[in-house]
C-alpha cells in the first residue's frame with residue numbers, strides 16, 4: 001500500500017515512511033492511496049471472528065509487503081491484549097474501549113504504533129527517541145504504548161504541577177525506556193520546546209528523533225478494527241457477555257451486501273481520528289449505515305456538516321477536555337474521502353454543552369446503573385437528540401465509549417458519588433514519579449537529550 005499527503009497527491013511513500021515521518025512533506029496528513037475491502041467471507045464472519053482475527057484482516061492490506069503476516073500476527077497479539085466488550089445498556093449497545101493500560105481508546109492506536117515502529121526499525125543500530133509534549137492525557141497513552149518496546153526511547157514533556165497525580169504517574173512512573181521532564185511552564189511551553197528541537201538540524205544529527213502524535217497513520221489504522229468488531233456483533237444481535245440483545249440475525253439477513261450496512265455508530269469526537277478510522281472500516285465493508293459525530297461546544301465539524309462551510313476556530317475548555325479541539329487535524333482526511341454532500345449524508349453532527357453532559361451522566365446512572373465518562377456522555381446525549389427527532393434508534397445502534405469513568409473522577413464523582421478506579425489506573429497509582437525539572441527553554445531540553453544519551 002502507498003500513502004500520500006492530503007495536500008499533494010503526487011508523492012507516494014511506503015507505510016514505513018508515512019508512519020516514521022508522521023506529517024507529510026506537503027504539511028498535510030498521510031492517507032492510503034486506496035481503502036482495501038474485506039473479502040465477502042470475512043464480511044460474513046465479522047460477528048464470530050475474534051478481535052485479533054479481525055485486526056489481522058483489517059491491518060494486513062495497509063502494511064502489505066512491509067510487515068509479513070506472521071510478524072503482524074505477533075504485533076497484533078501484543079497490541080490488542082485487552083478486551084473490548086460490546087455491552088447492552090437499555091436498548092443501546094456500548095463498545096467499551098477503556099480496558100487497556102491507560103483506560104482510554106488511545107491505547108489501541110498507541111500500542112500498535114509502538115510495535116510497528118519497533119519492527120520497521122529492526123535493522124537500525126541506533127535507537128529512535130520519541131519526543132512528546134503533553135497536557136496530560138496523550139503523553140500517558142504514548143509512554144505506556146512504547147514502554148519496554150525494543151529500539152525505542154521516549155521522552156515526555158509535561159507542565160510541572162499542571163497534570164493530575166494519576167496523569168503524572170502514567171507519564172513519569174514507568175521508568176526504563178520512558179523518561180519524563182517536568183517543565184516549569186505551560187503546555188504551550190512544552191510544545192514550543194519540542195518544536196524548536198525538531199527544527200534544529202545540528203540536534204537532529206546527534207539524536208534520531210521522531211514524534212508520535214495523533215495524526216500518525218500508524219495510530220489511525222488499528223482504530224478501524226473495533227468498528228468492524230462492533231458493527232459485526234451489533235448487526236448479529238450479539239453482546240458480551242451474553243447480554244439481553246434481541247437476535248437480529250435471521251437467515252440470509254446479514255452480510256450479503258444487500259442488507260448489510262444497518263448499524264448506526266455514535267463517536268464522541270475531538271480531533272476526529274477515531275471517527276476517520278470508522279469511515280475506513282465502513283469503506284472496507286463493515287456493516288455500518290451511518291455515524292453520529294458528537295462533539296462538545298467545539299462544534300466546528302457539526303457546523304460544517306450543516307452549512308458546508310469549514311471554519312476552524314480556537315479551542316474552548318469543557319468537561320470533556322480530550323475533545324476540546326477547534327481545528328480538528330483529521331478533517332483533512334475526511335475531506336479526502338468525501339464531498340460535503342456525501343459526508344453530510346453519512347455523518348450526522350450533534351454538539352452538547354457541559355450542563356447537558358452532566359445531566360446525561362446523572363440520568364444514565366439513575367436509569368441504567370451505568371456510569372459514563374464525560375466524553376462518552378456527550379455521545380449518549382447525541383443519540384438522545386437524534387432519537388427525539390426521528391424515533392428509536394434500535395438495538396443496532398452502538399455508542400463508542402472512549403474512556404473509563406474513573407479516569408475523569410473529578411467530573412463524575414460530584415454527580416454520582418465515589419467510584420472505584422479502573423484496575424489499570426489503580427496499578428498506575430502505585431508507581432513512583434521520577435522526572436527531571438526543566439526551565440521552559442529549548443536549550444535546556446537539548447542539554448538534557450545530550451546528557452541522557454551519553
Ligand SMILES: *Cc1c(COP(=O)(O)O)cnc(C)c1O
Nearest residue numbers: 270271272273274322375402403
Ligand atoms: C482523544 C479522546 C477523544 C477524541 O478522539 P478523537 O480521535 O480526537 O476525535 C474522545 N474521548 C477521549 C476520552 C479521548 O481521550
